[in-house]
Amino acid sequence: xxxxxxxxxxxxxxxxxxxxxxxxxxxxxxxxxxCSLLWLSVERPSLSFVFKRxxxxxxxxxxxCLFSVGSRFGWQASLVQFAKANLSLLILIxxxxxxxxxEGLSVLKRLKVPPIIIQTMTLAYRxxxxxxxxxxxxxxxxxxxxxxxxxxxIWRLRAYLIGNLFVRASDRAERVYRAMIARGWHGIRx
Amino acid sequence: MHIPDGFLDLKTALGTSALAGSGLATAVYQTRGTPAYxxxxxxxxxxxxxxxxxxxxxxxxxxxxxxxxxxxxxxxLGPSEAVIVISSVxxxxxxxxxxxxxxALGANIFNMAIxxxxxxxxxxxxxxxxxxxFFSKDFSPNLPAVAFAAWLSVVASAFFxxxxxxxxxxxxxxxxxxxxxxxxxxxxxxxxxxxCFVLLAIWKSRPELxxxxxxxxxxxLTAVFxxxxxxSAGLILLASPLSSSLPDGLEKTAQDLGIRESTPLLKPLxxxxxxxxx
Numbered sequence: 001x002x003x004x005x006x007x008x009x010x011x012x013x014x015x016x017x018x019x020x021x022x023x024x025x026x027x028x029x030x031x032x033x034x035c036s037l038l039w040l041s042v043e044r045p046s047l048s049f050v051f052k053r054x055x056x057x058x059x060x061x062x063x064x065c066l067f068s069v070g071s072r073f074g075w076q077a078s079l080v081q082f083a084k085a086n087l088s089l090l091i092l093i094x095x096x097x098x099x100x101x102x103e104g105l106s107v108l109k110r111l112k113v114p115p116i117i118i119q120t121m122t123l124a125y126r127x128x129x130x131x132x133x134x135x136x137x138x139x140x141x142x143x144x145x146x147x148x149x150x151x152x153x154i155w156r157l158r159a160y161l162i163g164n165l166f167v168r169a170s171d172r173a174e175r176v177y178r179a180m181i182a183r184g185w186h187g188i189r190x
Numbered sequence: 191m192h193i194p195d196g197f198l199d200l201k202t203a204l205g206t207s208a209l210a211g212s213g214l215a216t217a218v219y220q221t222r223g224t225p226a227y228x229x230x231x232x233x234x235x236x237x238x239x240x241x242x243x244x245x246x247x248x249x250x251x252x253x254x255x256x257x258x259x260x261x262x263x264x265x266x267l268g269p270s271e272a273v274i275v276i277s278s279v280x281x282x283x284x285x286x287x288x289x290x291x292x293x294a295l296g297a298n299i300f301n302m303a304i305x306x307x308x309x310x311x312x313x314x315x316x317x318x319x320x321x322x323x324f325f326s327k328d329f330s331p332n333l334p335a336v337a338f339a340a341w342l343s344v345v346a347s348a349f350f351x352x353x354x355x356x357x358x359x360x361x362x363x364x365x366x367x368x369x370x371x372x373x374x375x376x377x378x379x380x381x382x383x384x385x386c387f388v389l390l391a392i393w394k395s396r397p398e399l400x401x402x403x404x405x406x407x408x409x410x411l412t413a414v415f416x417x418x419x420x421x422s423a424g425l426i427l428l429a430s431p432l433s434s435s436l437p438d439g440l441e442k443t444a445q446d447l448g449i450r451e452s453t454p455l456l457k458p459l460x461x462x463x464x465x466x467x468x
Contacts, residue, residue: 008285012292019195019203019293053288057194064197067361081196081360088195092288104285114218116229120278123233124240131234131241159384162257163391166238170231170396177230 004103005110011095015088023077032087036094045097053093054086061085101125123177130176131169138165191258191351191374192283192298195291199358205427206354207296209420213304214277216416220270228267231399235263236275240282242384255377258347260306261314261340262385266392266399270413272307297354300424301347308417310343333386340385341378348374353428 002010018032040050061082068078099107105125108118138161146157198206224232239259264272277299283289290298317335352370356363392399 015195015292019198019291020200057288060192061194064194064355064360067355067366068197068359077359085194085196088291088293089288092195092284092292096286096288099285101286108281116218116221116224117214117274117278117281119229120232120236120274121282123230124236124278124282127230127234127237128240131237135241155380155383159387160391162242162384163388164395165241166234166388167391167395169238170234170392170399173230173234 004099005107008095008099008104008107011091015091018084018088018091021080021084023080026080026083029080029083029087032091036087036090039091039094043094043098045094049097050090050093053096054089057089058086061089126176127169127173130172131165134169134172135161135165138168191301191347192280192290193294193301193351193354195293197291197355197358197360198294198297202354202358202428203293203296206294206300206424209424209427210277210296210299210304213273213308213417213420214299216413216420217270217273217277217308220413221274224271228271232267232271232275235259235267235272236278236282239263239276240279243279243283255374255380257381257384258302258306258344259385260302260308260343260347261310261336261381262388264307264311265314265336265385265389269308269311269417272311273303276303276307297351301350301354304417304420305350305424306343306347309346309421310339312414312417313342314339333390336389337382337386340382341375344374344378344381345371348377350424350428357428 014032014035018029021028065078065082065085068081069075105118105122108121142157142161146153239257239262242257242259244256258276260272260276263275266272267275280290280295280298280302284292284295284298314335317338318332320335348370349367352361352367353363355361355366360366389400
């Protein structure tokens, strides 16, 4: 069993190596490709998860690659760039699937990332569930009451929803923070 | 606006990482005395921006945009806290959602946290200072300043994003920079609207949250100076290599009139004066 620290370090180094492969030496792409396939066979993540993440993020890659077709490096360079971007994305999806938030935060702590950043990330993760809960409740209420096809009205409704989401979530977040302190949480400040 | 891996070259990735690192170090240094009661608000803001960035708004031509939230968080918490909040969101998105690349993390932090949040905050303060002459000191009339800063922060972030892609050779400067800026000029309108709506909702329901920022110690001149230097360095590093080699307006006029650089402009005048005296 590889520790999360070494797993994250390997992924970061592999992504860096993949991202900076020169355009004129595309055969180097075989190395990250083999590593990713080995990782896939060892970790055995849900292929539907990997495929869904690819589908969600692929439009951005395609869009930038379309920009690069007309660049001074030509279409061959665009192809290499597209392959590099996709391989890096695959490695990132694999590491995001195999690291839990707690493991990721412990890796950042080991890398001596300032405590205030780790603390903000920890609370962001804790509060994101509160926000999701609150937003799904508000969205359900909004969908049940507001029927419109007007784009302007959709924008206004969404903005109103987001505004009130912050206010309602801040109330709950304060209660959660007080409860955490009552249970002996002192933060991660050094 | 999250740049993925594989599109930035080594020099751009290193340059933007250095800029982002120095910006983040400034923010961490500036927030060393942050009181404990502000920490949950920072966490909540990060969670909020994280969630809000998942909601896409239809723009035009099949494109959509999402909230960046830099000005929103910086008006609520202050520029240094905002840099930390947006950077935390970007790190989470990169490592846990694969949204935005590892090699482009420096560029993404520079574009969205430093230019978007810290830069946006200074635009807001300047615009609010100007509008304070015309409006009362109550927060709500400063909404025009908030809206302008939010819009400009999005356009500025998009400009830097396009410049980084162009500098790396991933796209042509004349194609990517105008297109990114134009699309984000529209997205910026939505950003301005949402930022104003959220701040207005907070002002109506929880005004004490905004007063936290009003009563917080004023942003030090050191922070203004450091963020200014970082953003200016970014502008010099990213935009100057792509500047046009064609002559500017004055040079073109001088060329058309046949005036050479070495020709003293006053010489003909002086000559004519001496001739007339004779």
